[in-house]
Amino acid sequence: MTIGTDSALHRIIEVVDAITTTAQRYLALCRLCPGADWVFIPEMPQMMAGRTICAGGWQTYVCLYLQKIMRFRGNNTTGVSQKALSFPLIQRARGSRLNVIILVTDRLGFDTRTTVLGHVQRGGTPSAFDRILGSRMGVEAVMALLEATPETPACVVSLSGNQAVRLPLMECVQVTKDVTAAMAEGRFEDAIKLRGKSFENNWKTYKLLAHINPPDVKSNINVAIMNIGAPCAGMNAAVRSAVRMGIIQGHTMLAVHDGFDGLAHGQIEPITWTSVAGWTGKGGSMLGTKRALPGKMLEEISQNIAKFNIHALVIIGGFEAFVGGLELVQAREKYEEMCIPMVVIPATVSNNVPGSDFSIGADTALNTITAVSVSKQTCTHTVRTQKPSLMPFSNVSFLQTCDRIKQSAAGTKRRVFIVETMGGYCGYLATMAGLAAGADAAYIYEDKFNIKDLELNVEHLVEKMKTTVKRGLILRNENSNANYTTDFIFNLYSEEGKGIFDCRKNVLGHMQQGGTPTPFDRNFGTKMGAKTVMWLTDKLKEHRIPKTQWWLKIRPIMKILAKYDIKLDTSEHTDMEHVINKRGDL
Known part of the structure; x- marks a missing residue:
């Protein structure tokens, strides 16, 4: 992914979320999926909702498909089109996006609206991912230049997984x-693969989930799905994906409320x-x-x-x-009902699940959510989520809060903010937010x-404040140190900064767990939900046989006795066993 893509x-x-709420208001819709029902992209213009269509019938297919989903879930659909479609078939059949609108309006009689985002996608405040990516790519680019020789070929700095590569x-x-x-050349499958x-x-995930094609025959498999621990944005997207993928596979999906x-x-x-x-777009845990x-x-x-x-x-x-799943696995010796496939999907703002690099909800905690009222006056007072009367924020993400705090500090003379983040004993949130927001220090x-x-x-910040710098931002993970608490650090900076800067303290608390999930967490x-159900389906379809079976080694004897020209594996030898030593004294 390139810098700027996540912000776009x-x-x-x-x-899209705003359009969704508009449709709900004016069309009185009770159920509406924020995911696109139809996507036009240059790499696969011939593929519509997971099916290849013929050159002369894509218009009819579009209409039939839209009618089907209208009957299935309501009166509204969402379509996304990418400009500059390169496939000649689409351009010749319907030369512009307006012709697609005319197609839906004239043939189906649907009330249709169009929104062209244009350069809106290029502007705005950069997301946390883009800020961090820009910082990492900048460092890697300089390192590449310093390490280069006249023989070193020119390179592009990129990101593979979570590692910078050249x-x-x-x-x-x-x-x-x-x-x-x-x-x-019309090799659209190759074009998709070349994109990475x-x-x-x-x-592939979109194709599986964008259309409604449940199988005619049920699998007689019941899959239960549940949420455990603190809620976070993106949990519901995982549930939705798992449920729909299970239905597509023919399973009966069961919802478990309130965890274990x-x-x-x-x-x-x-x-x-x-x-x-x-x-998909709802925060918390439904x-x-x-x-x-x-x-x-x-x-x-x-x-x-057993009952269900x-x-x-x-x-x-x-x-x-993670711990709950481990306890269920360890209980298999006593309870045979526990001998079923289980999958844990990491979902927490702390990003501390063993065996995973990213967890659902962590990106949203670093990004934009919804700010109701943040001003210089509210930012300069202590914020504690435990006391609603002192809460100047409502559903404000950590990154956006830090931006506003910095802006508040920049509007005053010499001010430092001490901000406490969540994350348990994992410093991911404080570190990444510090990198994205430009913090002076982050304690984890x-x-x-x-x-x-x-x-x-403190000395470093004092020296900075003696220059043209007018603000400071210090982050502290909630469990970074039992003795050096947020109050201690606040008092320390306040005392040592007397006459140079003043301090303000903010404890963000549980507001980091709420809000609308970001595109990264939705995706x-x-x-994760789709891959989980697909893996479970494969496991449940496997034949249950022992991993090792002793008699497979003697099957070649049958071939030898039938006069096949094969050789018997003699690599394993049988040791001599002493009968007397085994019998012992009589």
């Missing part, structure tokens, strides 16, 4: 030309395709979630697994989900610090 996605999602410039140029050539694995995976408590007390009910409509672990409820949980005939379990949550549990380190930071949750 934020602009697009903001507009790619040969001319090879990148060639791949770009190959994409253009593939589209011009991430683009290809996103497209709900599983123990039988709060389980079927969940359908339309039940999860519109969940299923309900609790932190309770299953250790003291194993008997009740095993009974309900649950064949697989999807657990969405943070570290509690993983990077131990003492009073000398604090003293150096990540959707892909």
Whole structure:
């Protein structure tokens, strides 16, 4: 992904969400999926909702498909079109996007609206991902220059997974030309692959979820899905994706409310395709979630697994989900009902689930959510989520809050803000937000610090304040140190900065867990939910046989006795066993 792409996605999602709420208001819709029902892209103009269409009938197919989904879920659809479609068929058949609108309006008689985003996608405040990506790519580019020799080929700095990589410039140029050539020649599958694995995976997931094609024959498999631990943005997107993918596979999907408590007390009910409509853009947990672990409820949980005939379990949550899943696995020796496939999808703002690099909800905690009222006056007072009367923010993301705090500090003379973040014992949130917001220091549990380190930071900030710098931002993870608390750091900076700067303190609290999920968390949750159900389906279809079977080694004897010209494997030898030593003294 290039710098600026994530910010453009934020602009697009903001507009799509606004269009969704407009449709709900004026058309009185009760169920509306914020995901696009139809996508026109240059790499695959011939592929509509997962199906290849013939040259002369795409218009009819579009109309039939829209009529189908209208009957299925309501009176509104959402379409997304990318400009400059390169496939001649589309251009010749309907030369512009306006002709697509005319097609829907004239043939179907639907009330249609169009929104052209244009350069809105290029502007606006950069997202946390773009800020961090820009910083990392800038550092990597300078390192590449410092390490280069006259023989070193020119390179492009890129990101593979979460690691910065360097790619040969001319090879990148060639791949770009190959994409253009593939589209011009109608090799659209090749064009999709040339765009990269991430683009290809996103497209495949969209094709699976964008259309309604449940199988005629049910699989007789019941898959339960539940949320565990603290809520976070993106959980609902994962639930929606898992439910719809399960229905496409022919499974019966079961919703478990209130985590392991709900599983123990039988709060389980079927969940359908339309039940999860519109969940992608909703924050929190629609299923309900609790932190309770299953250790003291194993008997009740095993009974309900048998009662509801649950064949697989999807657990969405943070570290509690990881520990809870481990407890269920360890209980298999005592409760045979637990011997079912289980999957944990990491979903927590703390990003601390073992075995994962990213968790659902972490990106939203660093990004834009919704600010109701933030002013210089409210920013200069202590904020604690435990006291609603002192809460000057409502659904404000950490990154946006830091921006406003910095702006407030910049509007005054010499002001430093001490901000406490969530994250438990994981410093991901404080570190990434510090990098994105331009913090002067970020204290985390993983990077131990003492009073000398604090003293150096204070001295450094004092020297900065003696120049033209007028603001300071200090971040502290909530569990970074038991002794050097937020109050301690606030008092330290206030005392040492007397006459040079004044300090303000903000404890953001649980507002970091709420709000509308960002494009990254929506996309990540959707892909994780879909891949989870696909993996479970493969596991449930496997034949249950032992991993090792002793008699397979003697099968060649049957061939030898039947006079086949084969050789017997004699690599394993049988040792001599002493009968007397075994029998012992009589």
